[in-house]
Amino acid sequence: MSPPYSIRWTSRLIRRDIKVLAAGCTSKVRNLFSRSANASTSTPHVRVEIERPIDTIDLQEATFTSSEPSFFGSSAEDTESTAPTQVTEATPEASNTLYELLDTRLKDLYASRDRDVSLEDRWLFRGAWLLLHMATQYCASNPSYYILGGGTSGISEATLLLEILQYSVSKPLETPSTDVGRMPTMPYTKCDDDSTRRDSGCCTTSLPPPPSLAFLWYGILAGATDQAKTIRAAECLLGHVWPEKNATAVLEVVGNPAKRLSEDESTELRDQLSLLLYPEYGALCCRL
Structure with missing residues (x-):
């Protein structure tokens, strides 16, 4: 067993x-x-x-050099004192990474969630939050990958943040939309007074080619920032991972403590998320 x-x-x-x-x-x-x-x-x-012996000129010079910071150079003592700081700065600071930003936003989002909702909406929101939190673990700036990978990553954190910033400036905190319009191809043959008549509709489809990595993380950031977009962002992410499954039903199963995905489905979900959000994850696991 x-x-x-x-x-x-x-x-x-x-x-x-x-x-x-x-x-x-x-x-x-x-x-x-x-x-x-x-x-x-x-x-x-x-x-x-x-x-x-006390020398006022030397004392003034010493006081000036010790109190005024140098913007154009540093002495030997300054170099020795700043050397350990430069070594520690080689490690990426968590506060400056996308992983820390998403982790903080998700914690604040869950702490300020609306508790006066029905059980169905509560489990749906919880499932969306858990999915976004699971996706955040596959961010390239996750400290775990930095430790396991020896500090090397093929994804540029600065370039990724700049691309996300461009998306947020063009469309501030909007989740990627995958809705397309559809008109019936057959002529309408029923009576005009039919109350169930539908001339057009909207269906949710997954994009054939996967979007850019920055676009995916932009959608996750939008869902982690605004509670009104959390479920929509999770459904869009599932649309790229499991396009053949009902995203709302999957979120309900993930969020409801009385239900759970099977072991194979859970493994497949994690593998698809890692392949979509962090392509280097497979190579990193092979080196362990």
Whole structure:
């Protein structure tokens, strides 16, 4: 009997946590030794300054150079003090990434959700939120992929954010629409007073070619920002992943705690999302 969780994915998470803990311990030890070294070298330096005769010109120059920041260059001491900062800046900051933006927006969205709704609407919104949260995990700026992949990614975060910004400027926070109009091809042969007559309709279809990566993340961002667009954004995303299935029914199954997708369907959904949003995910898993 197989365990209720994925052994491969759990081992991957454990390996990630071990690397994070090791990196944190290493940085703490380095900071401890750097503080002790600075404390040992600062004492004789103070003695020399006290024993040195007071010179007002040198004192003014020293005060000016220590208090005024330099915009055109730095001394040797400034270079040594800023070297650890430059090393830490090589790691991408979470606050400047698309993953952190989406994660924060989704948390705020779920905290401020409308609770005075029916159970059907509640499960539908919960399913849409869970789907968008699942899609967010396949963002290239996810810190887990940075740790597992050694800091290399073929997706440019800056270019992706600029393209998303262009979409938001042209159509602020609008979800990608896949609705097309349709007129009946057969002539209308019933009576004119038929109350069920329908001359045109609107059907939801998936786009034959998948849209750009920035367009997909723009739709996810729109759903994570506005509660009125959350369900629509999730349905559009499912339209590109499972075009043959009813998106609303899938969201109800995902959001209702009494229901659940089968193991094969859940695996297929995750595989399709990773293939659509993070094509490098398969190659990253093969290297583990």
